[in-house]
Amino acid sequence: MASTPVSKKQKTSKDAPYELIYWPGLPGRGEHVRLALEEAGASYTDSAHLEDGMKLVLSHIDTKNLGDAANPPPLAPPILKHGDLIINQTPNILLYLGPRLGLVPKAEDDEDGIYKVNELALTALDGLSNEAHDTHHPIATGQYYEDQKEEAKKKSADYIKNRIPKFLGYFERVLKGEASKGGKWLYGGEVTYADLVLFQCLDGVKFAFPKAVGRMEKEGKFKSVFEHYERVKERPKIKAYLASERRQKYSLGIYRHYAELDED
Ligand SMILES: N[C@@H](CCC(=O)N[C@@H](CS)C(=O)NCC(=O)O)C(=O)O
Numbered sequence: 001m002a003s004t005p006v007s008k009k010q011k012t013s014k015d016a017p018y019e020l021i022y023w024p025g026l027p028g029r030g031e032h033v034r035l036a037l038e039e040a041g042a043s044y045t046d047s048a049h050l051e052d053g054m055k056l057v058l059s060h061i062d063t064k065n066l067g068d069a070a071n072p073p074p075l076a077p078p079i080l081k082h083g084d085l086i087i088n089q090t091p092n093i094l095l096y097l098g099p100r101l102g103l104v105p106k107a108e109d110d111e112d113g114i115y116k117v118n119e120l121a122l123t124a125l126d127g128l129s130n131e132a133h134d135t136h137h138p139i140a141t142g143q144y145y146e147d148q149k150e151e152a153k154k155k156s157a158d159y160i161k162n163r164i165p166k167f168l169g170y171f172e173r174v175l176k177g178e179a180s181k182g183g184k185w186l187y188g189g190e191v192t193y194a195d196l197v198l199f200q201c202l203d204g205v206k207f208a209f210p211k212a213v214g215r216m217e218k219e220g221k222f223k224s225v226f227e228h229y230e231r232v233k234e235r236p237k238i239k240a241y242l243a244s245e246r247r248q249k250y251s252l253g254i255y256r257h258y259a260e261l262d263e264d
Pocket of ligand 1: 028029030076077078088089090091
């Protein structure tokens with residue numbers, strides 16, 4: 001393969017702190033990045049806790065921003081800045097951080113492991129984050145929930161009946177599968193960022209639909225998934241983070257609790 005011309009190489013100082021740029025005031029998709037950084041004990045700044053955090057986010061997604069010589073402009077947060085590198089898209093950020101934070105298998109032990117971890121994270125984000133958002137905004141992201149309540153009710157009923165069980169059932173199989181290497185973690189017998197993503201997604205869905213998910217937990221069909229959730233929650237650094245002020249409360253983001261959308 002031809003080597004990259006020096007002028008096109010991205011300079012990234014490994015000593016630079018990670019900078020998470022995300023809307024202040026809610027966990028949102030930024031939480032997946034935070035959990036990875038927290039689990040690894042990495043030092044990072046978070047616009048959620050900076051005085052001008054909102055301005056910083058807006059400056060990156062400003063329609064006048066054309067990016068720079070090496071970085072296209074981001075469309076939406078979360079955004080990660082690391083030295084001269086600026087990237088966005090949650091799973092893309094995790095793909096970048098995974099090897100740096102020790103949250104994917106080492107390439108020398110498992111060359112393709114990173115792609116397995118990424119597929120698991122993408123699957124959790126598809127079904128338990130993106131689709132969870134669509135339950136309260138099934139028609140238009142730019143319109144109020146109140147203007148699409150009827151459709152949201154229908155969407156949520158289907159989400160509870162068909163989609164949550166489908167995705168929890170999938171992760172139940174993953175944890176029972178041989179590639180999990182023992183069923184403690186999703187892949188390869190060690191914690192990876194996919195475990196953190198699934199934890200955060202399930203935490204959000206539990207918040208949004210406490211009755212439906214509570215019932216599913218009691219029924220015992222997805223026992224391994226709920227045990228996995230508790231296992232992630234009890235990891236010392238995650239536990240300390242969740243108890244800290246850095247962990248923000250759910251608000252008007254992806255995961256919203258509207259009692260009328262939950263089951264009776
Ligand atoms: N696929 C992107 C979605 C990014 C995204 O939708 N970000 C939200 C906040 S969680 C946002 O600000 N969206 C603005 C918009 O879509 O107009 C990712 O995973 O990062």
